[in-house]
Amino acid sequence: xxxxxxxxxxxxxxxxxxxxxxxxxxxxxxxxxxxxxxxxxxxxxxxxxxxxxxxxxxxxxxxxxxxxxxxxxxxxxxxxxxxxxxxxxxxxxxxxxxxxxxxxxxxxxxxxxxxxxxxxxxxxxxxxxxxxxxxxxxxxxxxxxxxxxxxxxxxxxxxxxxxxxxxxxxxxxxxxxxxxxxxxxxxxxxxxxxxxxxxxxxxxxxxxxxxxxxxxxxxxxxxxxxxxxxxxxxxxxxxxxxxxxxxxxxxxxxxxxxxxxxxxxxxxxxxxxxxxxxxxxxxxxxxxxxxxxxxxxxxxxxxxxxxxxxxxxxxxxxxxxx
Amino acid sequence: xxxxxxxxxxxxxxxxxxxxxxxxxxxxxxxxxxxxxxxxxxxxxxxxxxxxxxxxxxxxxxxxxxxxxxxxxxxxxxxxxxxxxxxxxxxxxxxxxxxxxxxxxxxxxxxxxxxxxxxxxxxxxxxxxxxxxxxxxxxxxxxxxxxxxxxxxxxxxxxxxxxxxxxxxxxxxxxxxxxxxxxxxxxxxxxxxxxxxxxxxxxxxxxxxxxxxxxxxxxxxxxxxxxxxxxxxxxxxxxxxxxxxxxxxxxxxxxxxxxxxxxxxxxxxxxxxxxxxxxxxxxxxxxxxxxxxxxxxxxxxxxx
Numbered sequence: 001x002x003x004x005x006x007x008x009x010x011x012x013x014x015x016x017x018x019x020x021x022x023x024x025x026x027x028x029x030x031x032x033x034x035x036x037x038x039x040x041x042x043x044x045x046x047x048x049x050x051x052x053x054x055x056x057x058x059x060x061x062x063x064x065x066x067x068x069x070x071x072x073x074x075x076x077x078x079x080x081x082x083x084x085x086x087x088x089x090x091x092x093x094x095x096x097x098x099x100x101x102x103x104x105x106x107x108x109x110x111x112x113x114x115x116x117x118x119x120x121x122x123x124x125x126x127x128x129x130x131x132x133x134x135x136x137x138x139x140x141x142x143x144x145x146x147x148x149x150x151x152x153x154x155x156x157x158x159x160x161x162x163x164x165x166x167x168x169x170x171x172x173x174x175x176x177x178x179x180x181x182x183x184x185x186x187x188x189x190x191x192x193x194x195x196x197x198x199x200x201x202x203x204x205x206x207x208x209x210x211x212x213x214x215x216x217x218x219x220x221x222x223x224x225x226x227x228x229x230x231x232x233x234x235x236x237x238x239x240x241x242x243x244x245x246x247x248x249x250x251x252x253x254x255x256x257x258x259x260x261x262x263x264x265x266x267x268x269x270x271x272x273x274x275x276x277x278x279x280x281x282x283x284x285x286x287x288x289x290x291x292x293x294x295x296x297x298x299x300x301x302x303x304x305x306x307x308x309x310x311x312x313x314x315x316x317x318x319x320x321x322x
Numbered sequence: 323x324x325x326x327x328x329x330x331x332x333x334x335x336x337x338x339x340x341x342x343x344x345x346x347x348x349x350x351x352x353x354x355x356x357x358x359x360x361x362x363x364x365x366x367x368x369x370x371x372x373x374x375x376x377x378x379x380x381x382x383x384x385x386x387x388x389x390x391x392x393x394x395x396x397x398x399x400x401x402x403x404x405x406x407x408x409x410x411x412x413x414x415x416x417x418x419x420x421x422x423x424x425x426x427x428x429x430x431x432x433x434x435x436x437x438x439x440x441x442x443x444x445x446x447x448x449x450x451x452x453x454x455x456x457x458x459x460x461x462x463x464x465x466x467x468x469x470x471x472x473x474x475x476x477x478x479x480x481x482x483x484x485x486x487x488x489x490x491x492x493x494x495x496x497x498x499x500x501x502x503x504x505x506x507x508x509x510x511x512x513x514x515x516x517x518x519x520x521x522x523x524x525x526x527x528x529x530x531x532x533x534x535x536x537x538x539x540x541x542x543x544x545x546x547x548x549x550x551x552x553x554x555x556x557x558x559x560x561x562x563x564x565x566x567x568x569x570x571x572x573x574x575x576x577x578x579x580x581x582x583x584x585x586x587x588x589x590x591x592x593x594x595x596x597x598x599x600x601x602x603x604x605x606x607x608x609x610x611x612x613x614x615x616x617x618x619x620x621x622x623x624x625x626x
Contacts, residue, residue, distance in 0.1 A: 091619075
C-alpha cells in the first residue's frame with residue numbers, strides 16, 4: 001500500500017508480541033487492515049517491534065496513529081516500549097477480531113507458536129474458553145521442530161500431509177513421545193507423507209482432548225493463529241469432528257487486529273511515536289535479593305536511562321522514580 | 323521448660339488449624355516458631371527434598387520443614403486422618419509425618435498425634451492428647467483440656483473478609499485453603515482479581531450448605547476438603563450476586579480431579595462462567611494472569 005498524497009493516513013495500531021512471532025497491524029476505524037507486519041520475535045521482542053515500526057514508516061511515510069492496543073505474552077513489554085492505550089490479554093483480543101469479522105461465530109480455534117486456545121462465543125460474547133497449560137505439545141513450535149527434523153520447510157508441511165493416503169498413527173499427548181513415535185514409524189518404513197499426516201492428526205487430537213474436552217464445538221468455527229497456515233492441520237480437524245474450519249484471510253494477525261479494534265475510541269493516545277524505532281533500547285535484568293522471593297526484575301533502558309522496570313511481586317522496583 | 327521451640331510448617335493444614343495449634347502449643351508452655359510465607363526458595367528446597375511423585379502442596383510442606391528443622395526442638399506435624407464421620411483427608415495428608423521422615427535425615431523429634439474420628443467412639447481428642455502428652459512428657463489431662471479449649475480457633479480469623487460487595491463483578495473463589503491462601507502457590511488470586519476491578523469472594527460452607535450440595539451430586543464426596551470445595555461451588559452457582567467462579571487446584575491432585583469434574587458437569591446447571599486454574603511448579607504467573615484477565619473480560623462481556 002502506498003501513502004496517500006495530500007492527506008495523512010489515520011489509523012489504529014495493534015501490536016501482538018507473541019512467543020515466536022511479533023505482529024503489528026494498522027487498521028482504519030471500520031477495521032480494514034491498511035498495513036501489517038509479521039515477523040519472527042527471534043528472542044528479541046524489542047528489536048522485532050522496532051523493525052516493524054521502521055518498516056511501517058518506510059512503507060507509509062507519515063501516519064497519524066490515533067490509538068494503540070497491545071496483546072500477546074509480551075504485551076507489557078510492548079506497552080512500555082510503544083505506549084499503549086489498552087493492554088489486553090490475547091484471549092479477549094482474538095475473540096474481538098473474530099466476532100468483528102464474523103458476528104455469528106460460535107467457536108474460535110487459535111493455535112500459535114506456544115499457545116493454543118479454544119474460545120466459545122454465543123450471541124457475540126465469550127461464554128467459555130480454555131488454553132493449553134505449560135505443555136507445548138500441539139503448537140507451532142513443535143510442528144516447526146518436527147519439520148526441521150524431517151528436512152522440510154514449515155511451509156511445505158501441509159502439502160505433504162494432504163498427499164498422504166494413509167496417515168501413520170502417532171501419539172499426540174506429548175511432544176517427546178510423538179517424536180519417538182515418528183522416528184519409530186520412519187524406521188518401520190512409513191513414507192514421509194504418511195508420517196506428516198499422522199503428525200497433523202496427532203496435533204488435532206491433542207487439541208481436542210486437552211482443550212475441547214466436554215465442550216460444544218459448534219459451527220461456525222474460525223481457525224486462526226500461525227498454525228492455520230497448515231492445510232494438513234485444518235484437514236485433520238475437519239476429519240476428526242466433521243465440521244468445517246473457516247480460515248480468515250488475516251489468520252496470523254488476528255490477535256493484533258483485535259487489539260487495534262479495542263482502541264478505536266481512544267481520545268488522546270499514549271503512543272510514543274514511530275521514532276521509538278530509532279531509540280537505543282536494551283533490556284537488562286537482575287534478581288532482587290531483598291526478600292526470599294528473589295523476583296527477577298526486568299529493566300528497559302533507553303541509552304543510559306532506565307525507562308521501565310517490572311517483574312517484582314511487591315512493586316517497589318516497578319514504582320521506583322528515577 | 324522455657325524456650326523449648328516447636329516448629330509449625332506454614333503449609334497444608336496450617337491454613338485450616340493455625341490458630342488452634344498455635345495457642346494450644348503455647349498454652350502447654352512452648353515457644354511456637356512458624357515458617358515464613360512460601361517463597362520461590364522454600365518451594366525449591368521442597369522439590370529438592372521430595373521423593374517420587376508428590377503433589378505441589380506436599381513439596382511445599384517439605385520446603386517449610388527444611389526452613390524450620392535446624393532452629394526448633396520439635397516439629398508439630400499431626401496426622402489428621404478424619405475430622406468428621408464418613409469423611410477423610412487425602413492419603414498424602416494421612417501419611418504426612420511418614421513422608422517427612424522419609425525425605426529428611428537429622429530431623430528434630432516430630433510430634434505426630436493421630437486425629438481420627440471413628441464411628442461409635444468419642445475418644446478422638448483424648449487419644450490425640452494422650453499421644454502429644456507422651457511425646458512431650460506432660461500430663462494427658464492438661465493437654466486435653468488445652469486442646470479442647472483452643473480447638474475452635476481457625477485460620478480465617480487472621481484473614482481479611484472476602485465477601486460480596488456492590489462492585490460490578492463478584493468472583494467466587496473455590497479451592498483448598500492451602501492453595502488459595504498461600505500467596506505464592508495460589509498466585510495471589512485475591513490481589514489479581516482486585517487489581518482487575520473484580521471482587522474476590524470466599525466462603526467456608528456451613529453444615530447445611532454441605533448437606534444440600536451433597537444431595538445434588540450422585541454420591542457423597544468422602545474427602546473432607548473436596549466436600550467443602552464442592553459445597554462452596556454449589557452455593558456460588560446458586561447465588562445470583564456471584565458472576566463467575568474460579569476453581570484453583572493443584573495439577574496432580576487426585577481428589578480435585580474428581581470434584582472438579584463433578585462441579586463442572588453436575589453443579590453448573592445455570593451455565594455460569596466457571597474456570598479451573600491448575601497450578602504446578604512450572605505454572606507461570608503470565609499464564610495465570612492471562613486466564614484471569616480473560617475470565618473477568620468474559621464476565622464483563624467486553625465487546626467492541
